[in-house]
Amino acid sequence: MKKVLVAGAVLLLVASTAAAQWVFDADFCRVSQPHGVVITPDNKVWIGAYGRTDTMGGVAASVPLIYDLDGNLIMKLRAVNFGGVPDTLWNRCRGVALDKDGNVLYTAYDAVYHINYQTLECMHKIQPKAGASLTEAAMDANGYVYVCTVLGGNPGYIYDSNWELYSYFADTVKTIQRSVLVTPDGKNVFVGAIYAGPNGVRHYYGPDGPEGTYTLVDTIGTIIEGGTVIRNMWAQCLDWDPWGMMWVGTYWDNGPGDFKSWYQLDPNRGWAIVDSLCEPAGNPSQDPNPAPGGKIFSPRGIAFYEKDGVWYALAADFDGNMIKRFKNTNPYTGLVEVVNGTVVSSFGLMQNYPNPFNPTTTIPFTLSKPAFVELKVYDIMGHEVRTLLRQRMGAGEHRVLFDATGLPTGRYFYRLTVDGKVMTKSMTLVK
Structure with missing residues (x-):
């Protein structure tokens, strides 16, 4: 069951086009x-x-x-x-x-x-x-x-x-x-x-x-x-x-x-x-x-x-x-933007590499236009463990190094927020 919220000509979509x-x-x-x-x-x-x-x-x-x-x-x-x-x-x-x-x-x-x-x-x-x-x-x-x-x-x-x-x-x-x-x-x-x-x-x-x-x-x-x-x-x-x-x-x-x-x-x-x-x-x-x-x-x-x-x-x-x-393959993690019936892909978050990793890994993402970006890492319980980015960035490909020194072995989640829209992926630290 999915719901659609309408705001003028822009739809905030929670539907099968956004999530599998x-x-x-x-x-x-x-x-x-x-x-x-x-x-x-x-x-x-x-x-x-x-x-x-x-x-x-x-x-x-x-x-x-x-x-x-x-x-x-x-x-x-x-x-x-x-x-x-x-x-x-x-x-x-x-x-x-x-x-x-x-x-x-x-x-x-x-x-x-x-x-x-x-x-x-x-x-x-x-x-x-x-x-x-x-x-x-x-x-x-x-x-x-x-x-x-x-x-x-x-x-x-x-x-x-x-x-x-x-x-x-x-x-x-x-x-x-x-x-x-x-x-x-x-x-x-x-x-x-x-x-x-x-x-x-x-x-x-x-x-x-x-x-x-x-x-x-x-x-x-x-x-x-x-x-x-x-x-x-x-x-x-x-x-x-x-x-x-x-x-x-x-x-x-x-x-x-x-x-x-x-x-x-x-x-x-x-x-x-x-x-x-x-x-x-x-x-x-x-x-x-x-x-x-x-x-x-x-x-x-x-x-x-x-x-x-x-x-x-x-x-x-x-x-x-x-x-x-x-x-x-693509669970619901929040709202995505739809304009004139088309899903807007204003940014993309890719899998970190290497994964699993110890103690450093690279997190790549792309922006189709300049935007305010926030990149955070969370533990398995959803508690924030690190803020990697919080600034305005230009369009293009970006890579951020994450150093997990001092953190215990386990699964972590990295969440990219771009102008209020969110994508999340997981990674595994193995020591």
């Missing part, structure tokens, strides 16, 4: 009730499962699974070392996310584990309320952690960078939810509401971030006209993509006219739906299961990576017991 479609590529791996998927900076795929994935001491357990990008199982992470003591990861997963440095936030029932993706050590662990199932957690750029319980009636918790309880983004979260997202500045917290009447993405805003008070200001996604719900968006899971767009996963068991898929929402366009991924598969107890091809029953996490100029999405299907892979 996500198409099904393959079944990545079969997992019992997957409940989250992330890709760490070393290109490992971490999958959490609500269903049982292992047996320990004759007892079924739900341990994290770690794969490579080709779908080969690397290991089952049965335990982590926390404070010098082994802590078994046997409980059912409720969500997986990444922190600001690419480490793993793993929710297992009523606890969140903070796991170093390189050493597999548990750096922190919190248990806000014993026996109360938690959502997927989120971290802002300053290291504050945000989480709440699945069932309503408890606060929206904020923990500081030492993982001590610091504040609340809500005194009482009244809905049922599985995911929490936060913007890097900590001022905007999003909670995916389900079974809540008008479902959707609840937006809490605090102008001072964790230092102040948050207010519920909006419900995103669900269409309400004149106080009547026209189309519900059951926000089963929420994830950011590499371009700062929010992906909302809805599922099969809702009204006939409600949203049933993965949807990409653009915060710069008033949270308009700008793209979608997969087809609804129907009822998992009545229709073919696992769902064939690009169909999904119940989204429960999505992660993105780029390889050889093609973008891939790994999407978890809870009721289909599958991680599915989709691909796109």
Whole structure:
């Protein structure tokens, strides 16, 4: 689904002429009730499962699974070392996310584990309320952690960078939810509401971030006209993509006219739906299961990576017991300009070379006319790590050297902004 915004004779286009479609590529791996998927900076795929994935001491357990990008199982992470003591990861997963440095936030029932993706050590662990199932957690750029319980009636918790309880983004979260997202500045917290009447993405805003008070200001996604719900968006899971767009996963068991898929929402366009991924598969107890091809029953996490100029999405299907892979040669990353029906290519961003690199690489781009240019580098979590250019430049070919000395191994994104229009590509630092 794409939207077109009209401004006089100039169109700001979000359509198939500007961005390609996500198409099904393959079944990545079969997992019992997957409940989250992330890709760490070393290109490992971490999958959490609500269903049982292992047996320990004759007892079924739900341990994290770690794969490579080709779908080969690397290991089952049965335990982590926390404070010098082994802590078994046997409980059912409720969500997986990444922190600001690419480490793993793993929710297992009523606890969140903070796991170093390189050493597999548990750096922190919190248990806000014993026996109360938690959502997927989120971290802002300053290291504050945000989480709440699945069932309503408890606060929206904020923990500081030492993982001590610091504040609340809500005194009482009244809905049922599985995911929490936060913007890097900590001022905007999003909670995916389900079974809540008008479902959707609840937006809490605090102008001072964790230092102040948050207010519920909006419900995103669900269409309400004149106080009547026209189309519900059951926000089963929420994830950011590499371009700062929010992906909302809805599922099969809702009204006939409600949203049933993965949807990409653009915060710069008033949270308009700008793209979608997969087809609804129907009822998992009545229709073919696992769902064939690009169909999904119940989204429960999505992660993105780029390889050889093609973008891939790994999407978890809870009721289909599958991680599915989709691909796109030109995903939506923002608006492009169209004049008199023609897409304007006022600039071009090429792949860096060499890639992978260590520690320097060259980023080439072209301008068809003089323009104000900004070239920035971001880490896998979308945090800015370097500004390479911010100036007006002339038409022609340009090359910028990027020196990554001091940065850790992993995937990075370089974003070129030309007179307000944006293009993004990824690169890999290998030491």
